[in-house]
Amino acid sequence: MTGKPRVWISRPTFPDIVARLEPYFEVTAEPEETAFMPAALAAKLAPCGAAIVGLKERIGAAEVAGAPALRIVANLAVGYDNLDIPALTAAGILASNTADVLNESVADYTWALLLGAARRMDAAERWLRAGHWHATGFKAWLGLDTRGRTLGILGMGRIGQAIARRAAGFGMRVAYHNRSSLPAAIEAECAARYLDKPALLAESDFLVLAVPLTAESRHAIGAAELAQMKPTAVLVNIARGGVVDDAALAAALGEGRLAAAALDVFEGEPHVHPALLALDNVVLSPHIASATWDTRRAMTAMAVDNVLALFGRGPHAGRPPSPVNPEVLARR
């Protein structure tokens, strides 16, 4: 037993990056992906000075109550709806995320999903693999063009903006809705115009969801909103499952009230609504929009940097690069 503070890492990451912690911390990294029940999570956190966790770890007052030395929970994600931020703040624990380092990879993948749904790539591949190619015809597998169409973005944060910037290459118009409109310079850079939510729903040919999950955004797209969309529209969700009412979406897709969808995130994932699994006009993806080698390494490095910085070490000593509740730092 050394006198070093302990860091617990809840999942396998990249040992060469995590090694940067070793001079200063006693590091324990889980060797495989595990879903921790609250009591097991509390036991893991109890002896720690820092924890690097992922979205599966739901951490609130109960989980940190028995962890008096815990100073930082570094989330391996930009979203942090798995963390009860007021509870961590009340306990004097810093939360950090992986802001910005994943924007471009997530934006790339969003376009892969959008185009895949528009051109029915996954369904066509299933059909080819099933040996049906001999039956193809001139009017088989007709998809939707993006050129000249409107891309709507609900949630124009940094990821939304990275998605918007790519739209010019596809000849699309961009509209967005946020709680408030963006500065004119950003609107100009993204060639995007602000619309209220009903107008965005009505005008979008492709609607991308890029909002964080909050009480306000839960089921931002439900039956009422789907009814306001064009029946020819395509919905793409790279945000959080809870932003969409999956049952209502499956009904709209099944009844032809929406042309297609592409989903990287699901309510209650890893469970996928069975009605979605049964449909051919939805591209399903297991929450991998940020999953590239470079980006997942950068996310790991950022979590490590936040931990090192809080303990006065590393390149950002004393200044964690991406605090979510910086008021905790101000109090120290």
Ligand code: 8YV
């Ligand atoms: C996850 C994400 O972090 O950053 C987010 O908010 O949803 C993803 O990048 C990733 O799937 C690892 O859990």
